[in-house]
Amino acid sequence: MSMYTTAQLLAANEQKFKFDPLFLRLFFRESYPFTTEKVYLSQIPGLVNMALYVSPIVSGEVIRSRGGSTSEFTPGYVKPKHEVNPQMTLRRLPDEDPQNLVDPAYRRRRIIMQNMRDEELAIAQVEEMQAVSAVLKGKYTMTGEAFDPVEVDMGRSEENNITQSGGTEWSKRDKSTYDPTDDIEAYALNASGVVNIIVFDPKGWALFRSFKAVKEKLDTRRGSNSELETAVKDLGKAVSYKG
Numbered sequence: 001m002s003m004y005t006t007a008q009l010l011a012a013n014e015q016k017f018k019f020d021p022l023f024l025r026l027f028f029r030e031s032y033p034f035t036t037e038k039v040y041l042s043q044i045p046g047l048v049n050m051a052l053y054v055s056p057i058v059s060g061e062v063i064r065s066r067g068g069s070t071s072e073f074t075p076g077y078v079k080p081k082h083e084v085n086p087q088m089t090l091r092r093l094p095d096e097d098p099q100n101l102v103d104p105a106y107r108r109r110r111i112i113m114q115n116m117r118d119e120e121l122a123i124a125q126v127e128e129m130q131a132v133s134a135v136l137k138g139k140y141t142m143t144g145e146a147f148d149p150v151e152v153d154m155g156r157s158e159e160n161n162i163t164q165s166g167g168t169e170w171s172k173r174d175k176s177t178y179d180p181t182d183d184i185e186a187y188a189l190n191a192s193g194v195v196n197i198i199v200f201d202p203k204g205w206a207l208f209r210s211f212k213a214v215k216e217k218l219d220t221r222r223g224s225n226s227e228l229e230t231a232v233k234d235l236g237k238a239v240s241y242k243g
Helices: 022-027 086-090 098-102 104-137 181-190 202-208 212-217
Strands: 039-043 069-073 139-144 147-153
Touching (some): 022 104, 104 139, 181 212
16 A cells, blocks of 8 residues: 555655855866876966067067976776665665565665765765865875875965964954955965955854954945845855855
8 A cells, every 4th residue: 555645745854965066166167078097287377478569670589488387197086885785675765655665676776876876975075175175275185095195286386375374363353453355455466366256164254254344344335336245144055155
């Protein structure tokens, strides 16, 4: 007898795992499949000399083209595995008609599909961890059981790595007089690349908006066009967009 002949399942609740591949989505939007075992990373300098005024009757000089550097590495193999135990096929899933339990093949397929979803999520977490490390440090390390550590260095300038120390920490600044946005502008000015986004963790965001100067900049009553979201939003989610 099927339990759904007289009663219908309204919803099946599953505890959600808070995960959002933010860094992959923001900074590593493209993927490039390789048919070879090794992967090559090339770096081309971004500086271009400004054009000069010349005389039309004087022969020109050929400008040296930009060079570059290429490094290679062998990516690690990532493949989590789950056991498919015949005993597990006797357990009923929350959203499942018990009538289907009489078919072991059906239960086996359900468990395999669940394992595949879990394994895809596990791989996505590894990719996101590498993306976070690449953005924060300019490199990441592949390591694991029976796998020798391999460091992938993207060749980013060490000057882009900023550490607040020696009294320059925001946590030690006077919240009523100090303006942390001056630091952000200085960081962006001295960076080797274009800076158009800032990512805070919850503690960093709370510390940033605790300064009086930041609160005044967010006040739109005097004609400011600030689009920063100060209200409570995206509760329960892994990422909250503030503007």
